[in-house]
């Protein structure tokens with residue numbers, strides 16, 4: 001029997017993987033008995049901010065990671081693919097249907113028992129009864145205290161902030177235009193480290209664009225830099241995550257910072273003027289019904305009345321009704337390299353696994369990916385087999401290697417990136433061709449790694465192509 005604490009993206013995936021390999025799972029999720037500052041439902045695998053799983057091509061590291069997960073029979077990927085909404089080359093999902101689909105699959109799995117309760121201490125773990133802690137960035141305070149004791153030092157925090165969502169009906173369509181950026185492929189750079197909170201790998205797709213003239217932009221910038229901020233409590237001394245800065249922080253850095261960030265107009269032509277606007281706010285469809293749109297890259301910690309006032313200065317959003325406003329939140333994670341093996345086991349207690357955001361990865365897909373490997377290995381351990389790390393040449397293995405081998409004195413949670421995967425010797429010239437070679441090798445090495453795994457073979461047999469083609 002495996003105990004899994006936390007039914008988010010990592011815990012849900014870990015439970016699925018273990019159960020599919022015949023090991024009973026007891027999955028403990030504290031919602032709805034106790035909620036977090038950002039979850040809103042009692043569903044497993046709830047997406048708390050963006051509805052995007054980012055790029056879906058093999059020339060994109062997170063696309064490769066997703067493809068590897070599909071080939072290992074990932075539940076998160078299966079339901080993600082089933083609930084996708086239009087977002088160009090990115091995989092974005094209908095958040096309601098996604099969480100409902102994952103919850104239904106886990107509830108229907110006979111080997112999984114779901115307990116709705118807060119686990120306040122890290123349970124005893126052994127090889128016969130492994131434990132996976134996957135309590136996420138908003139781990140409850142009691143369990144966080146247990147983690148602190150385990151880590152043996154101060155818990156680490158940093159800020160993150162979430163983007164607002166508006167009701168589609170309340171957008172003035174006469175002022176916005178629908179378009180994707182031109183030439184995105186040539187321009188998109190993959191960040192070695194950093195959440196692309198909202199915008200990550202998703203600059204193409206079906207976006208509504210709110211164009212601004214220089215006058216509108218400067219008025220907006222002035223309002224942003226003078227608006228009132230929400231109170232920050234005990235987190236004031238911790239640094240922001242550079243890949244996910246609040247818009248007002250960017251605005252304070254310089255008058256043009258936003259125009260080179262989430263408001264960049266490059267590649268967009270306003271059909272009314274026939275020209276590139278001075279600045280643009282992009283709105284991305286957030287659910288299948290297309291009645292919710294999120295402001296891409298617009299995470300903010302302004303006070304809520306201030307958010308309404310300032311965001312309604314954006315052309316097209318003058319009458320906007322907000323389904324959700326931006327907010328600030330905590331992110332709790334351990335110093336992974338000093339604690340974890342690439343199998344996601346803790347080095348000190350091999351029966352104890354820590355997975356998901358709290359293990360020091362960054363992002364929905366990376367969290368689910370770590371849960372997948374932790375679930376596989378916890379199942380192996382419970383069956384008396386040796387846990388195995390995925391090959392370093394795969395995206396799964398590269399992420400595991402980073403988490404377990406990065407410099408612990410400067411540890412920062414990471415998204416997957418090609419920079420973490422060893423290059424292919426003698427690969428063809430050109431960035432795309434080199435990435436393609438890395439992806440082909442990764443998928444071959446993954447197949448060899450899971451050669452004897454019937455669940456992985458079945459999933460591979462079901463591959464219909466998608467990103468793999």
Ligand SMILES: Cc1cc2nc3c(=O)[nH]c(=O)nc-3n(C[C@H](O)[C@H](O)[C@H](O)COP(=O)(O)OP(=O)(O)OC[C@H]3O[C@@H](n4cnc5c(N)ncnc54)[C@H](O)[C@@H]3O)c2cc1C
Nearest residue numbers: 006008009010030049050119135136140356357363364367
């Ligand atoms: C506000 C916010 C916005 C984010 N935005 C994005 C984004 O846009 N894109 C992106 O890729 N990533 C984003 N992330 C980062 C990260 O990808 C998500 O947090 C992701 O959900 C992490 O998955 P997880 O499984 O580790 O944690 P979660 O999905 O948070 O799951 C952890 C679960 O554990 C439960 N839990 C906590 N403590 C206990 C306990 N003691 N006992 C039982 N259950 C417990 C929680 O209720 C929760 O359901 C964001 C994170 C936050 C906090």
